[in-house]
Amino acid sequence: MTSQSKILSSDQLLNVLALSKDATAIYTSENIVIEMANDAMIAFWGKDRSIIGKPLEEAVPELKGQPFINMLKNVLLTGITDKGDAIAAETMKDGKLQTAYYSYEYKAIKDESGLPYCILHTASDVTDMVYAQKVIKDTEQQREALDQEQLMISIKEDQQKHDFISMVSHELKTPLTSISAYVQLMQKRTVADDFIINTLDKVQKQIRKMSTMIGSFLNVSRLESGKIQLFRSDFDMDKLICDVVEDARLVHSAYQIHFIEGDPKIINADREKIASVISNLVSNAIKYSEPGSAVVVESEIVEDKVNVRVRDHGIGIKQEDMGRLFDRFYRVESLETKTISGFGIGLYLSAEIIDLHDGKIWAESNYGEGSTFHFHIPLASLKD
Numbered sequence: 001m002t003s004q005s006k007i008l009s010s011d012q013l014l015n016v017l018a019l020s021k022d023a024t025a026i027y028t029s030e031n032i033v034i035e036m037a038n039d040a041m042i043a044f045w046g047k048d049r050s051i052i053g054k055p056l057e058e059a060v061p062e063l064k065g066q067p068f069i070n071m072l073k074n075v076l077l078t079g080i081t082d083k084g085d086a087i088a089a090e091t092m093k094d095g096k097l098q099t100a101y102y103s104y105e106y107k108a109i110k111d112e113s114g115l116p117y118c119i120l121h122t123a124s125d126v127t128d129m130v131y132a133q134k135v136i137k138d139t140e141q142q143r144e145a146l147d148q149e150q151l152m153i154s155i156k157e158d159q160q161k162h163d164f165i166s167m168v169s170h171e172l173k174t175p176l177t178s179i180s181a182y183v184q185l186m187q188k189r190t191v192a193d194d195f196i197i198n199t200l201d202k203v204q205k206q207i208r209k210m211s212t213m214i215g216s217f218l219n220v221s222r223l224e225s226g227k228i229q230l231f232r233s234d235f236d237m238d239k240l241i242c243d244v245v246e247d248a249r250l251v252h253s254a255y256q257i258h259f260i261e262g263d264p265k266i267i268n269a270d271r272e273k274i275a276s277v278i279s280n281l282v283s284n285a286i287k288y289s290e291p292g293s294a295v296v297v298e299s300e301i302v303e304d305k306v307n308v309r310v311r312d313h314g315i316g317i318k319q320e321d322m323g324r325l326f327d328r329f330y331r332v333e334s335l336e337t338k339t340i341s342g343f344g345i346g347l348y349l350s351a352e353i354i355d356l357h358d359g360k361i362w363a364e365s366n367y368g369e370g371s372t373f374h375f376h377i378p379l380a381s382l383k384d
Contacts, residue, residue: 022124028117031055032072035118044102044123046092062091072106072119079108079116086130101130128186132199135183139206142179146210180207230270230356234380237265237274237306241297244278254291257282265299265306268380273353277361280346281310281373288371289314305359305376312372317365325363326351350375 023040027033033055042049051059057069066089075082083105090099104123108116183203186196238261245259267274278297285295289312296311317325317332324330328348354361359377 022122025121027056027072027076027119027121030073030076032057032069032076032119034059041121041123044091044100044125046094060091062097063089066090072121075106075108075119076116079110079114081108082106086126100125100127102126128189128193128196129199132186132196132203135179135186135203136199136206138179139203139210142210143206180204183207230273232268232270234266234268235271237267237308238262238299239264240271240275241278241299241308244275244282245297248279248282248286252286255286255289256292256294257286257297258294259297262299265301266380267306267377269357269377270353274357274377277350277353277375278308278310280350281375284346284373285310285312285314285371288312301379302376305378307374307376309372309374311370313370316367316369317363317371318367322363322365326361 023038023044025037025041026035028035034052037045037049037052042051045051045060047060056072057064063069068089071082074080083103085103086101087104088099088101090097092098093100102123103126104121107120107122109118109120110116183200187200187204241259242261245257249257282295282297289295293313297308298311299306299308301307321332325332326347329345330348351361354375354377357377359375361373361375363371363373365371
């Protein structure tokens, strides 16, 4: 073990430090003596500089019973680098023993004869990233649970199915609300890591998708059991479209979503349900289009009705699928749509809502060139 007890020269120390990054420490001898450590590594351990020159196990007693001392000894013995992306470690922080996650590398530094004489330890705190990944995993599990529930629904009798959908949708709202609150708390923290910021944004988008999905299931259940109600009021269709388009732009910033507000078009309808129809048509247009492409929303008065259309330049729809677009649980199956998520209830629910408003909904499409979805409902003055 004489090579492992070798005293480092100044030049050797400089060479080692040139390799370091993030939190850094240098250990020597079979006792894993802390030869050097920068401020970041000292902070990781929750200690001060009085520990320099001491064996790691003595300097940071919290590491006893954890694998790190043996891992370092093995690196010094074999000369083989050991590294990992997210390993849990219990260290002192703010006077308390806390668990954090680190990416690390234990690199053996060797002399001219190839024998290791010290270890360069670099590390970075990835605790926030680990927690963000957990949130993503929890969200995916919720979506998988929703898929499984839908499979179970298909074997139930009609009334049992409606009751089951309603119950499951209500139950899923509670954990989804908790996940959303947790993500919002994390977003309020000062985080400089772009990966974490982007990951949390993606989680929020998935939460919004799940919330919309759950709301759709509830509405389908209420609709088929005759419990859905319309809460009518007079409002401007163009103002409503502006609100929906603005929300869509925030969520889908990679797309160009166009709408030009015109003269007031007053209808007497359930504002929330008509908004869900427009939102669903815009979301579908985005879902089946390439990022960066345009989605155009237009409205006009035709005789005694307000006509709204949503046009995209996406993959389009084959003629053989056009007749079933508004069927419950129907999804177009093709290579292009294989990776696109959905349960086939959005258009069905939209058609039923428009029908309840004495309106009509339909689609036009050229396969490979895009689609246009239309609906119209009566103007308020003529409806009254």
